[in-house]
Amino acid sequence: MTFRSLLFIPAVAALGVVAGCGSDSGTTGALGQSSTTADCAPNDTACQNDGLDAPLAEGATLPINVRITAKGVAAPKLTLESARTDVVAVDSGQLVGKGAGFSSVLMLGEGGVVMDFVTLTVERPDRVELYRLDASGGAEPSPLPQKIQLAPGDDFEVSVKAFSGATRLLGELDGGWSLEGNAAMMLDSGRKGSRRVRAKAPGSARLVIKTSSFEKSLDLEVLP
Amino acid sequence: MKRSFVLFAGISLAALAGCGNPTFTPRTNAPPGAVAEYYENTETQGRSIRLTEGVAIAIECSDKKGHPCSLDGSRMDDEGVATVRRAYGALDQKLVYSGASNKSYENRAVFVVVGKKAGKTKLMVRTGNGDVDVEIDIRAR
Numbered sequence: 001m002t003f004r005s006l007l008f009i010p011a012v013a014a015l016g017v018v019a020g021c022g023s024d025s026g027t028t029g030a031l032g033q034s035s036t037t038a039d040c041a042p043n044d045t046a047c048q049n050d051g052l053d054a055p056l057a058e059g060a061t062l063p064i065n066v067r068i069t070a071k072g073v074a075a076p077k078l079t080l081e082s083a084r085t086d087v088v089a090v091d092s093g094q095l096v097g098k099g100a101g102f103s104s105v106l107m108l109g110e111g112g113v114v115m116d117f118v119t120l121t122v123e124r125p126d127r128v129e130l131y132r133l134d135a136s137g138g139a140e141p142s143p144l145p146q147k148i149q150l151a152p153g154d155d156f157e158v159s160v161k162a163f164s165g166a167t168r169l170l171g172e173l174d175g176g177w178s179l180e181g182n183a184a185m186m187l188d189s190g191r192k193g194s195r196r197v198r199a200k201a202p203g204s205a206r207l208v209i210k211t212s213s214f215e216k217s218l219d220l221e222v223l224p
Numbered sequence: 225m226k227r228s229f230v231l232f233a234g235i236s237l238a239a240l241a242g243c244g245n246p247t248f249t250p251r252t253n254a255p256p257g258a259v260a261e262y263y264e265n266t267e268t269q270g271r272s273i274r275l276t277e278g279v280a281i282a283i284e285c286s287d288k289k290g291h292p293c294s295l296d297g298s299r300m301d302d303e304g305v306a307t308v309r310r311a312y313g314a315l316d317q318k319l320v321y322s323g324a325s326n327k328s329y330e331n332r333a334v335f336v337v338v339g340k341k342a343g344k345t346k347l348m349v350r351t352g353n354g355d356v357d358v359e360i361d362i363r364a365r
Contacts, residue, residue: 070314104280
């Protein structure tokens, strides 16, 4: 190995570091002029870093933040437009998975000029899992087991996430939540797609969520 | 030697004068499992864009003189199959003239074609130096 080739290695490494600096979280638009992130809980770093790098679940809602990143350009007022509203619908800045397929979402500036676009995939979930949320709304890394034990007064927030194979799909699924049994009570957490559960008295209860295609339950045992 | 110099000068002049064809350059790609492709045959002047339904493609356009296309008045025959829109491109500016004492740069012209549903239609691109027809082929997923 010559001296010149030895110099080449750190030069390439330095270039790699420089290229890495300034990289943004979220998904860069096809034209490289925007960054789109899911509107995540503050400490849900997986959600914040992943951007839109997973399919959106059919039936789920995904609030998004779009930033125009073109150099020297103050972002104009943007309008979002879906290429196929039967795949992705746009509802007040939220994306709604309507049916499996592809759909580009255009970010339109004044006069309908395309500032950038991202192409989303919508997948039909093949299962759902329940996740405990922390105080800021971030989901724990692992899903809840079929049964958990609580003491009276314990409470937690639970959310449902959709999967297709090993991929956790994007978006918040909403459905019909119900609680069977008197040992616990269920409260509206104020966050779409989640509920708060509080243990009241010793006994058992069952939390059930029914989406359009799935039913998932969590057994609660409240100990004395 | 003298003859080859004259030939070279002639080719260079023709290139500078922009006597060629309009140039379409795709600027975006398709997601995995989808298609966003542009084809052209310079002999027949046949041009086509193939997209999976729901997918968009951005294409940079220069007219036959090498200037950015005007795009104003470009239209899609069947907007139920595909749509066309002008796009903003924060790309480097395009050198369109370089003389002894003058240089001229212009903003690049980019348009976006969006595949709406499976089918075929035709896009007319107004370059500012002649109109160009592009076959649009939208394919089901």
